[in-house]
Amino acid sequence: MSDLHLYNSYTRQKEKFEPSVPGHVGLYVCGPTVSGESHLGHARPYITFDVVYRYLTHLGYKVRYVRNITDAGHFEEEGREAEDKVAKKAQLERLEPMELVQKYTNLYHWGMHMFNNVNPSIEPTATGHIVEQINMIQDIIAKGYAYEVNGSVYFDVKKYAEKYPYGKLSGRVLDDLLETTRELDGQEEKRNKVDFALWKNAPPEHIMRWTSPWGEGFPGWHIECSAMSSKYLGTTFDIHGGGMDLLFPHHESEIAQSTIAHGHAPVRYWMHNNMITIDGRKMGKSYNNVIKLTELFSGNHPMLEQAYHPMVIRFYILQTHYRSTLDFSNESLQASERAFRRLWEAYEVLHKLQHPGNAEAGDPTLDAQVKTWCTECKEFMDDDFNTAKVIANLFELAPIVNSIKGGQIAQTALSAETFKLLQETFKVYLEDVLGMQALQVQQSDKLDKVLMLLIEMRKEARTRKDFATSDQIRNKLAEAGVLLKDEKDGSVSYTIE
RNA sequence: GGUCGGAUGGCCGAGUGGCUAGGCUCAGCUCUGCAAAAGCUGCUACAGCGGUUCGAAUCCGCUUUCGACCUCCA
Numbered sequence: 152m153s154d155l156h157l158y159n160s161y162t163r164q165k166e167k168f169e170p171s172v173p174g175h176v177g178l179y180v181c182g183p184t185v186s187g188e189s190h191l192g193h194a195r196p197y198i199t200f201d202v203v204y205r206y207l208t209h210l211g212y213k214v215r216y217v218r219n220i221t222d223a224g225h226f227e228e229e230g231r232e233a234e235d236k237v238a239k240k241a242q243l244e245r246l247e248p249m250e251l252v253q254k255y256t257n258l259y260h261w262g263m264h265m266f267n268n269v270n271p272s273i274e275p276t277a278t279g280h281i282v283e284q285i286n287m288i289q290d291i292i293a294k295g296y297a298y299e300v301n302g303s304v305y306f307d308v309k310k311y312a313e314k315y316p317y318g319k320l321s322g323r324v325l326d327d328l329l330e331t332t333r334e335l336d337g338q339e340e341k342r343n344k345v346d347f348a349l350w351k352n353a354p355p356e357h358i359m360r361w362t363s364p365w366g367e368g369f370p371g372w373h374i375e376c377s378a379m380s381s382k383y384l385g386t387t388f389d390i391h392g393g394g395m396d397l398l399f400p401h402h403e404s405e406i407a408q409s410t411i412a413h414g415h416a417p418v419r420y421w422m423h424n425n426m427i428t429i430d431g432r433k434m435g436k437s438y439n440n441v442i443k444l445t446e447l448f449s450g451n452h453p454m455l456e457q458a459y460h461p462m463v464i465r466f467y468i469l470q471t472h473y474r475s476t477l478d479f480s481n482e483s484l485q486a487s488e489r490a491f492r493r494l495w496e497a498y499e500v501l502h503k504l505q506h507p508g509n510a511e512a513g514d515p516t517l518d519a520q521v522k523t524w525c526t527e528c529k530e531f532m533d534d535d536f537n538t539a540k541v542i543a544n545l546f547e548l549a550p551i552v553n554s555i556k557g558g559q560i561a562q563t564a565l566s567a568e569t570f571k572l573l574q575e576t577f578k579v580y581l582e583d584v585l586g587m588q589a590l591q592v593q594q595s596d597k598l599d600k601v602l603m604l605l606i607e608m609r610k611e612a613r614t615r616k617d618f619a620t621s622d623q624i625r626n627k628l629a630e631a632g633v634l635l636k637d638e639k640d641g642s643v644s645y646t647i648e
Numbered sequence: 649g650g651u652c653g654g655a656u657g658g659c660c661g662a663g664u665g666g667c668u669a670g671g672c673u674c675a676g677c678u679c680u681g682c683a684a685a686a687g688c689u690g691c692u693a694c695a696g697c698g699g700u701u702c703g704a705a706u707c708c709g710c711u712u713u714c715g716a717c718c719u720c721c722a
Contacts, residue, residue, distance in 0.1 A: 181722075189722090196722045321717075327650055328718075372720085394722030395653095401721095424722070425653090431714065435721055470671070471661060476654075476715075483660045486672035493671090496685085539662050543670035553686050557679085560687095618681060625683080636685050644685090 153210045154533045157390075158474060160398065160421040161320050165535055170389050171419060176207050176214045177388035179380040179418075181397055182274070184221040185255035189262050190441035191464070191479065192394075192427045192434040198465055198586075199424045199473040199536075200392045201268040206532050206584050217383050218271040219376060220259075222252040223278050223359055223369055248358050252278075262444045265461040267586050273383050277375040281361045284370045284378045287412050288349045296411045300340040302352030302366040308345040311407050320406060320421060321399035347404050349374050373404035377417065380405075386413035395423040396433075427468075429454075429479040442479070456481040459488065460590050466491040469538040469585055490546075495589060496646075497549035498577050500556050506570040507562050514564040517551070521569055524548055525576040532584065541580055548573065557639055591647055602633065606643045609635070 155168040170176045180200045183189060200218075207214045263270075277284075288304055291297040297306050311317055312325045328345045348371035353360040360367045380388060386409070393402065402421065409417035426433045429440050442452050450458030467487035471477045512518030524544045531540040552573070554560040565573065581587050605624055612620035625635050632648040 183722080184720085193722050199722095322651055323718075324651080396717070396721055399651095399717060400719090426716070426722075428715080433716065433721090437719090437721065467660090472663095475661080478660080480660080482672080486660060489673095490671050493686095500686095534664090537662080540669075543662070546670055550687070554688095557686055559678095613681080616681075622682075629684090634684070637680070637683085639679075639686085646685090 154530075155206075155210065156534060157420060157422060158535045160423045161418070166420065168389075168420065170212065171387060174211075174213060176212045176390065177384035178204060178207070178214055178216045178390045178392070179376070179384055179388060180216070180218045180271075180391075181376060181393035181401070182218040182220050183255075183259050185252050185259060187255060187436075188443045188445065189259050190434065190443045191447055192441065194262070194266065194444065194464060195427050195468055195473075195477070196392065196394050196424045197263060197268055198266055198468050200422075201266070201586055202469065202538060202584065203390070203392065203422070203536060204269060204271075205586055206536065209579065209584050215273070215384060216269075216271040217273045217275065217380060219379055220256060220274060220276045221375065222249075222256065222276045223281075223375070249278075258445075262461075265444070265448065266465050267462070267588050269586070275379045275383065277370065277379075278359075280375060280379050280382070281370065283382055284374045285350075285361075285363050287374060287378045287381075287408070288370075289364065290412050291349065291408060294411050297349055298342065299365050302368055303340060303348060304350040304365055304371075305341050305346040306349055306404070306407060307342060308347065308407065309343045311411065315407070315410055317407060318403065321403045323399060323403065347371060347373060347400060349408070373401055374408060376401075377405050377408045377412070380417065381409065381413065386417060387415060388418060390420045390422060391418040392422040392424070395425055396435075398423060424473045425476045427477050427479055431478065434479065454481075457485070459484050462587060462590055463488045463491055465585075466542075466587060470542055472535075472537055472539050474535075491587070492590065494542075494545060494549055494581070495587070497552045498581055499589075501552045501574055501577055504552070504555060504570075506565070506567050508567050509563045510567055512564065512566040512569060513561050517560070518565050518569050521548065521551060521565060521573055525569075525572050528576055528580050532580075538585060541585070545577065545581060548576070602628075602645055606635065606645070610643065 153168070156165045157168050158164070159166045178200070180196065183193060197218075204214055204216045288297065291306065292299065292304065295307075296311055297304050308317060309325070309329075317323075317325055318328075325345065329343065350363060350365055350371055351368050352366060353368045357369070359369055361369060380391070391402070391405075406416060406418070426435075428434060429442075432438055432440060434441055442454060446452035446455065447459055447464065448461060450456075463484060467484055468477065470487060470490075524547050527544055528541045531537040531544070534540075551560060555562060555564070605628065609621045609624040612618075612624070628635060628645075634646050634648065636644050636646070638644060
């Protein structure tokens with residue numbers, strides 16, 4: 152079906168992708184914790200895996216894409232803060248926990264929409280799957296790999312590691328973890344400090360709580376993903392994605408839980424995107440250097456020189472391979488904005504071009520080159536989703552499109568077949584696979600008519616050589632954010648900033 | 649401290665041992681009443697030092713340096 156190869160974090164090498172059920176793909180991506188607003192760093196995995204989903208779909212796979220929402224506040228595993236994040240903030244803001252969850256869920260969905268991310272097939276919530284999580288925990292206890300203490304349940308990592316390769320995904324060595332000198336509170340209940348919570352007893356002040364066989368409490372941090380992914384994708388599914396910072400302990404724990412519960416490893420291909428950095432540092436809550444999406448889109452942040460359109464952010468992210476770090480700066484975002492504008496305008500030009508229909512290429516060398524650039528796009532995507540290279544090729548093609556329009560290249564230079572391929576390539580990769588869309592929404596007919604009137608008046612002034620008037624129209628429109636372009640053929644087009 | 653990953657031209661970034669990625673910026677030119685847009689041309693870099701090789705940005709070693717994870721984190 153395809154030649155797709157992807158880098159599997161588990162084996163640390165590129166592997167040929169073969170789904171366990173031919174023609175179908177199960178894709179699970181770690182979604183947000185809706186206790187706060189999404190920031191630029193969060194945008195990366197969602198855009199990265201949106202492209203993964205789009206490309207798999209493009210290849211003809213039937214993909215079930217599951218992306219969870221963590222709406223049950225979790226303790227830190229060692230309970231250092233011993234506070235439920237959601238519950239705490241709810242008190243500060245005097246909101247019901249679920250009200251807060253709803254607010255940030257809505258905001259998150261808005262952000263996803265702005266980025267033109269496709270909705271997942273299923274978007275399960277942690278609070279909606281408490282029963283599944285409890286069942287899974289009971290199963291793990293029954294199999295002897297978890298123990299209850301004071302209403303909390305912990306996973307016995309040391310015992311697990313005796314039979315299974317604990318730490319393989321994240322490159323941890325159990326003995327090293329056990330030797331770590333770091334002392335954390337709330338460890339006394341555990342048999343070993345490496346153990347992690349499956350279920351936590353809820354102290355009286357804790358707002359979010361559910362009845363369980365071990366008393367009132369709430370699920371541990373890692374169990375929801377295991378419970379929900381197996382429910383909707385089966386106990387073995389194809390791709391699990393998330394940020395690199397989730398490798399440990401989150402994904403390592405998921406593997407351990409699921410392996411005990413189901414008797415085998417849950418995931419066939421693990422994919423992890425790298426971080427977005429700012430001044431060379433990971434953008435994250437702990438560094439206090441986040442730029443929220445609302446700030447990014449509005450420009451309302453001390454570090455921002457301007458507002459950035461969601462499509463500019465998307466383009467900027469896709470210009471870099473997903474496993475490389477990507478450094479934020481105004482300069483690079485502005486470069487992305489200019490670049491994307493140019494590319495998208497070429498795409499619009501390509502839309503309008505008509506090919507004369509010659510079957511033979513007038514310029515066989517160019518024809519062959521264009522064909523190569525077009526077909527390479529698939530090879531690049533097949534090579535671990537190399538969107539950067541795809542974009543580079545589209546930029547190779549853009550001047551050709553513009554030159555056909557501008558007359559520097561003859562209309563007949565390309566064969567009809569190649570021209571069609573060129574149009575399809577832009578459509579498929581820029582729109583369908585990379586998920587890009589226009590920066591500006593469609594203009595209303597009324598505005599268009601008004602502008603056409605002004606353009607017509609300017610044209611008349613120019614024929615009279617009344618350049619004072621024509622320039623005035625152009626300059627005033629420019630001040631209003633409407634840029635006029637005199638085309639080679641005498642027509643005039645406009646773009647609205 | 650442990651584990652892992654980076655260091656590429658003015659900036660951002662891709663790179664599968666040999667064949668200039670690409671973008672942005674900048675300069676010149678073409679087109680244009682002027683501009684903008686577009687097109688063309690120019691700008692050959694791979695942290696340092698060794699090694700392997702006919703040939704290294706790419707492989708190996710060391711050094712310098714930055715970062716990620718080890719704790720909630722995309």
